[in-house]
Amino acid sequence: MKFVTENVNQTENIGFRLGAFLPYGSVIALFGDLGAGKTAFTRGFAKGMGLECDVHSPTFALVNEYRSPEKTLCHFDMYRISGFDDLYSTGFFDYLDSGASLIIEWSENIENILPDNCIRVYIEKNPLKDDCRNIEIIGCEEF
Template sequence: MKITYTLDELSQTAQHIIKNAKSKKLLFNAAMGVGKTTLIKEICKQLGVSDTISSPTYSLVNEYKGDQHTIYHFDFYRIQDEEEAYDIGFEEYLDTDAWIFIEWPDRISNLLPEDCTKIKIELLDDGKRVLSLG
């Protein structure tokens, strides 16, 4: 499923993802600066998070509390190998009922369960984004 959106349509895009994701484990694939974290912030907002949401580039994982859900937001851009994900207990996070958002999932591809929802974002020349949800 593909949708094209502008930043003004971010709220509707986030709602669409929440309603149509096949699991609560979301993998965000996009080039640097395309809007992974921006979209994740909006999804968190839609799930009732009122805290400040930021990319966990240095901490690897941030935890947020929504209205009814816990959310774990991972950013694996800076890891050197999958062992670093093991060191923070990544597999234990997967065993929870929380929403799990993963930026740069290709860095830990051997650790990912099969039931993840894959999200690919591409930036068009006109500033719009194309999101593939599958």
């Protein structure tokens, strides 16, 4: 599925719709450059799951957890992760086993370790229009 967004709210809105649509426990791999809108997408996604929380880049923590009594969303930033050992030390595999939903910024860096059934979201800046983003979502039905 492909979308074009013209501002940050529209990107959040696509995230919201995906978050409301996907079953709990889904793994979402985000791809896209610095400032593409991965965190904005995640903010919408968390709201779509019904989580009221302050979504921000977990660049230093590597993972943020957003919780409600029923659900947890684990938000990873793999910007500084380069290999299996690095990834192991973030607890990534424990989170995968936990049954929580996972959303992963900089999935480029763990491409060969992503679960086969993950949903892939590619966010690309439009080179000609500042606030435009091309978003492609692969691995899920229409929503």
